Amino acid sequence: MVKNLNQQKQLGPLIYGSPTLDAAFWLLQVVTGENGGHLQTFIFNRLRLSPLSPKPTKPSHRSSSESAMEDEIDLKTAPADFRFPTTNQTRHCFTRYIEFHRCTTAKGEDSVDCERFAKYYRALCPGEWVDKWNEQRETGTFPGPL
Amino acid sequence: MIVLKWLFLTISPCDAAEPWQLGSQDAATPIMQGIIDLHHDIFFFLILILVFVLWILVRALWHFHYKENAIPQRIVHGTTIEILRTIFPSLISMFIAIPSFALLYSMDEVVVDPAITIKAIGHQWYWTYEYSDYNSSDEQSLTFDSYMIPEEDLELGQSRLLEVDNRVVVPAKTHLRIIVTSADVPHSWAVPSSGVKCDAVPGRLNQISILVQREGVYYGQCSEICGTNHAFTRAPGNRGRLLSPLWLSRTTRGCEPPEKQAITASGWSCREPRSKAVDKIEEGARHPVEQRGRLG
Numbered sequence: 001m002v003k004n005l006n007q008q009k010q011l012g013p014l015i016y017g018s019p020t021l022d023a024a025f026w027l028l029q030v031v032t033g034e035n036g037g038h039l040q041t042f043i044f045n046r047l048r049l050s051p052l053s054p055k056p057t058k059p060s061h062r063s064s065s066e067s068a069m070e071d072e073i074d075l076k077t078a079p080a081d082f083r084f085p086t087t088n089q090t091r092h093c094f095t096r097y098i099e100f101h102r103c104t105t106a107k108g109e110d111s112v113d114c115e116r117f118a119k120y121y122r123a124l125c126p127g128e129w130v131d132k133w134n135e136q137r138e139t140g141t142f143p144g145p146l
Numbered sequence: 147m148i149v150l151k152w153l154f155l156t157i158s159p160c161d162a163a164e165p166w167q168l169g170s171q172d173a174a175t176p177i178m179q180g181i182i183d184l185h186h187d188i189f190f191f192l193i194l195i196l197v198f199v200l201w202i203l204v205r206a207l208w209h210f211h212y213k214e215n216a217i218p219q220r221i222v223h224g225t226t227i228e229i230l231r232t233i234f235p236s237l238i239s240m241f242i243a244i245p246s247f248a249l250l251y252s253m254d255e256v257v258v259d260p261a262i263t264i265k266a267i268g269h270q271w272y273w274t275y276e277y278s279d280y281n282s283s284d285e286q287s288l289t290f291d292s293y294m295i296p297e298e299d300l301e302l303g304q305s306r307l308l309e310v311d312n313r314v315v316v317p318a319k320t321h322l323r324i325i326v327t328s329a330d331v332p333h334s335w336a337v338p339s340s341g342v343k344c345d346a347v348p349g350r351l352n353q354i355s356i357l358v359q360r361e362g363v364y365y366g367q368c369s370e371i372c373g374t375n376h377a378f379t380r381a382p383g384n385r386g387r388l389l390s391p392l393w394l395s396r397t398t399r400g401c402e403p404p405e406k407q408a409i410t411a412s413g414w415s416c417r418e419p420r421s422k423a424v425d426k427i428e429e430g431a432r433h434p435v436e437q438r439g440r441l442g
Binding site: 075076077078079080085087088089090092093119122123124125126127128130131134 | 256259260261262263265267276278279281284287289317320323325327329344349350351352353354
């Protein structure tokens with residue numbers, strides 16, 4: 001057994017005697033990024049340039065400002081909140097709504113800082129819920145700690 | 147030779163239920179691929195156990211016949227076999243449990259923040275979808291209803307009980323958060339090829355994270371009894387048309403036909419009318435960029 005281990009090529013961690021298994025473990029490590037995710041990054045980048053997606057058009061029929069804007073479009077939404085790690089996000093939506101209104105009472109109605117919270121609760125909460133809560137706030141019957 | 151090559155290039159994935167289908171639909175997300183792989187892992191042990199038990203059973207019955215074996219043995223215990231029949235099933239249980247728990251916990255991991263949030267609100271008997279990431283006030287979200295197309299209105303080639311008038315359009319290769327709820331009675335939003343099933347409970351927001359890995363049209367059905375037309379509520383109102391990664395900038399804009407292979411593999415084509423969801427979201431996402439341009 002010892003002789004076998006000394007003779008085989010060192011492809012990765014010496015967990016088992018078989019070189020095939022070693023190679024498999026090494027590949028697994030590289031792909032999952034434990035050894036530095038270079039291969040992982042490479043593969044991921046290649047996926048983005050997959051031939052299945054439509055090829056980019058030549059920018060001949062677009063103005064330069066448009067193509068500059070296109071490069072800047074990014075999709076953003078309410079981030080995952082560690083206070084609400086589970087599937088039930090009801091409290092998350094409610095908490096963001098309350099945070100927004102507390103922020104506006106503290107900083108004023110048109111404060112730019114509160115815009116962030118507004119985007120969060122609008123992304124998470126159904127429109128009907130927001131309408132209902134707005135009405136409740138107006139009539140003074142909102143059940144939350146505003 | 148050329149004919150054969152052409153035959154193999156037109157692969158169309160199974161993303162809707164087929165008649166007499168035995169196995170799963172093709173996976174469109176890593177979760178579904180994990181579920182299919184787990185199924186294969188467990189099925190191996192299942193067959194092992196099945197064959198073993200059947201063999202022992204048939205053998206015992208066969209050899210218990212009075213002609214085959216006039217004097218049956220009177221064994222009451224055997225230590226070795228009792229130890230073995232305890233150890234082996236626990237080993238098998240362990241081999242089943244390890245990939246199962248690995249999948250279960252990896253499904254719950256939130257590694258990356260989602261890029262877009264889509265709300266699916268169940269009604270009797272249709273779904274409403276809201277895309278509210280780019281609202282500037284409480285009023286403006288893109289909202290639309292998604293009704294099933296009744297059988298008499300179907301066109302040739304469309305699936306019965308699966309097609310809807312307005313599909314949900316989501317970006318492919320993007321982390322999505324889908325929030326599922328209901329406005330009246332419990333429903334359930336299920337898309338088998340994405341490995342998604344989530345109950346829509348009134349008064350509760352359930353979140354699911356998906357990463358759809360390929361473009362295509364995916365179908366699903368309501369999975370919680372919700373009244374007389376429960377069978378006629380398309381779950382995701384057929385989650386349609388997942389578009390390429392930079393969908394906001396490119397997809398149906400100039401309507402450039404991709405190569406033939408891409409069309410058949412991805413299910414995207416110029417013949418499809420451009421979805422107004424894509425328009426609205428593109429407009430919404432472009433707005434802050436324009437503002438930045440004007441201010442900065």
